Amino acid sequence: MIAQIVLFLLFIALLSIFQVRSLLSQQKKKEIAVYLTLMSGAGLIGALMLAGIEVPSPAPPIRAMFEPISKMIFPKP
Amino acid sequence: MGSHREQISTAGLWSLMLIFNVASAITVPIGAVAGQDVWISILLALAAGSLIVWTYSRLLESHPGKAISEIAEGLLGNWAGRVVGLFYLWYSFHLGSLVLRDFVEFLSAVALPRTPIPAILFPILAVVVWGVYLGVEVLSRYAQTIYLFVIFEVLVSSLLLFNQFDYRNLLPVLDKGWSPVLEGAIQITTFPFGETVIFAFIIPFLNQTDQVKKISLRALLTGGALLLLVHVRNILVFGGLTSKLTYPTFSVYQYISLFDFLDRVEPLAIVTWILAGYIEISVCLFACAMSLAHVTKSSGYRIYVIPLALLMAQLSRFIYNNHAELIETAANAWPWYSLPFQIGIPLMLLLVSVFHKRKRTRTKGE
Numbered sequence: 543m544i545a546q547i548v549l550f551l552l553f554i555a556l557l558s559i560f561q562v563r564s565l566l567s568q569q570k571k572k573e574i575a576v577y578l579t580l581m582s583g584a585g586l587i588g589a590l591m592l593a594g595i596e597v598p599s600p601a602p603p604i605r606a607m608f609e610p611i612s613k614m615i616f617p618k619p
Numbered sequence: 620m621g622s623h624r625e626q627i628s629t630a631g632l633w634s635l636m637l638i639f640n641v642a643s644a645i646t647v648p649i650g651a652v653a654g655q656d657v658w659i660s661i662l663l664a665l666a667a668g669s670l671i672v673w674t675y676s677r678l679l680e681s682h683p684g685k686a687i688s689e690i691a692e693g694l695l696g697n698w699a700g701r702v703v704g705l706f707y708l709w710y711s712f713h714l715g716s717l718v719l720r721d722f723v724e725f726l727s728a729v730a731l732p733r734t735p736i737p738a739i740l741f742p743i744l745a746v747v748v749w750g751v752y753l754g755v756e757v758l759s760r761y762a763q764t765i766y767l768f769v770i771f772e773v774l775v776s777s778l779l780l781f782n783q784f785d786y787r788n789l790l791p792v793l794d795k796g797w798s799p800v801l802e803g804a805i806q807i808t809t810f811p812f813g814e815t816v817i818f819a820f821i822i823p824f825l826n827q828t829d830q831v832k833k834i835s836l837r838a839l840l841t842g843g844a845l846l847l848l849v850h851v852r853n854i855l856v857f858g859g860l861t862s863k864l865t866y867p868t869f870s871v872y873q874y875i876s877l878f879d880f881l882d883r884v885e886p887l888a889i890v891t892w893i894l895a896g897y898i899e900i901s902v903c904l905f906a907c908a909m910s911l912a913h914v915t916k917s918s919g920y921r922i923y924v925i926p927l928a929l930l931m932a933q934l935s936r937f938i939y940n941n942h943a944e945l946i947e948t949a950a951n952a953w954p955w956y957s958l959p960f961q962i963g964i965p966l967m968l969l970l971v972s973v974f975h976k977r978k979r980t981r982t983k984g985e
Contacts, residue, residue: 557925565922573917580926587933597937600713601948608952618800 547592553583627827631759633838634766636815639902640842642895643721644811645849646774646869646888650803651862652950655789658851660803666842667804670834675816675965676835677762681972683828687819687965688913694971703964704914707908710960712736712927715903716934717949719744722896723935724942729869730889732934740932747897748928751905752921755824758901772891773845776884777852779875787859789851809954811846812839813961817906865942904928 564576579609590597627635650660675687678975682690728779731739743807750758793800815835822831853867855875860868872885905920907927912920939945 554707554929555750561922561925570918570922571972574924575910576915576917577922577926579924580681580930584926584933587930587937591933591937597933599938600934601938601944605952608955611955612802612951616798 543593547589550588550592551585554581554588557581625754625756625824627755627759627821627824629825629827629830629834631756631763631854632818632822632825632900633834633841634762635759635821635898635902636818636835636838637766637842637845638725638762638769638895639815639818640811640839641769641845642811642899643718644807644846645769645891645895646866646892647721647727647865649810649846649850650807650861652799652806653803654795654799654859654862655854656793656800657803657854657862658789658847659793659800660807661843661850662849662876663801663804664807664812665840667808668839668843671808671813671962671965672835673832674962674969675819676822676827676832678965678972679819679822680828680831681976684823686823686909686913687968688910689823690972691964691968694968694975697923701914703968706960706964708910708914709819710933710957711820711910712931714814714817715900715907716938717945718896718899718903719931720890720935720938720945722900724945725866725869725892725924726889729866730886735810736936740935743893743897743900744928744932745902747904748924750901751895751924751928752910754810755821755905758898758905763897765898769891769895770845775851776872776875776887777848778870779869779877779881779884780852780856782877783874784852784855785858786855788855796812803953806950807846809957809961810845810949813957815839816961816965817903820906820909821963836937904931907931 558578561577562574565577587597650657650664653660678690679685679687682693685693688700688704691703703841719740722743723736727734727736750761815838818835822835825831825834849868852862853861856868856871857864864870866888869885869888872888873883874883875884904924904927908920908923911917911923911927917923939948967969
């Protein structure tokens with residue numbers, strides 16, 4: 543499991559270095575910041591998933607908010 | 620790609636929208652709650668879907684070359700533009716991960732049951748990233764090459780099933796009243812018809828800006844006709860059983876059998892699923908990257924494609940614990956959750972835009 547996480551993070555890091563280098567040569571600072579934020583998010587979530595820790599899903603709150611509307615308009619016996 | 624501005628033709632947009640409409644909806648059951656009356660639901664949903672499509676295409680047609688977040692920025696100011704951009708960023712991201720989940724789930728259930736999920740997920744993701752990276756021109760040309768296959772496959776499979784049809788399966792009509800039919804209609808309106816709202820990030824690339832409404836409505840009607848054919852065919856074969864099947868179209872293909880010679884054609888359903896599903900995932904990822912580029916005012920969307928694709932793949936894995944949860948959410952929460960994105964925001968922007976234009980002509984007249 544630890545080997546998997548290390549490999550995954552290595553993969554993310556290599557991808558980032560590769561892409562950030564091309565951005566650096568074009569002096570795109572904002573793009574680099576957004577890119578690195580997204581990539582670190584992907585690295586973090588991926589590591590958590592590989593470690594078997596449950597990542598909070600956005601589905602339950604969406605269901606809790608919108609299912610009552612459906613039940614109100616189309617009541618099921 | 621440099622200074623060359625990407626452009627897609629009307630035929631390209633039409634085929635992209637057509638495939639996007641039918642891709643997953645020809646294989647998964649839609650409006651299952653309506654049972655054998657699903658054809659009424661599809662017809663009602665086509666009417667409601669035309670309203671949604673008319674609203675956003677009217678808005679985009681009156682602001683040629685601008686995506687929905689740029690229109691909001693022009694009408695309501697910088698921050699409103701960013702908020703609208705964020706809304707669609709989330710919507711296309713969420714939609715993309717759901718489509719990806721569905722895509723992988725189907726392949727793993729019917730075709731590759733012993734293959735580990737990442738081995739299905741990452742190859743398709745790599746091809747999607749590649750396509751989106753190359754741009755919308757490439758995606759539209761891809762759609763133009765496959766749409767004939769999809770239409771042909773649906774028509775021929777329906778013809779081959781002719782000997783299995785039993786028209787009594789469509790009876791009784793409206794046996795449980797209008798309520799399930801209307802519920803089914805709302806489900807079908809928001810999935811798949813209304814989801815084309817994320818084309819608000821692709822339509823600006825159209826080369827003939829005055830054709831947006833015509834092309835979008837035409838794509839919707841063609842897609843709707845195909846879906847009607849597919850789902851009526853499934854019901855004519857399976858009857859009441861249809862709504863209980865996970866993948867009715869796949870199951871119906873197993874019934875194709877002609878003269879003990881032509882049978883076992885269900886891999887065709889898998890081929891269609893892969894070819895068309897690719898468009899659906901790519902369009903979502905493209906819209907997602909484009910809206911992120913608008914929100915952050917970046918110079919291009921391409922740099923965000925890989926990180927967004929990775930995040931999309933991760934969300935697709937942890938968003939639901941199992942298939943039952945997916946179906947439950949898709950049927951009960953998804954329609955109401957997506958209505959603001961599909962009709963709320965575009966309608967609001969359209970009203971503001973019409974109001975602005977009136978005010979401008981009035982001040983000019985004075």
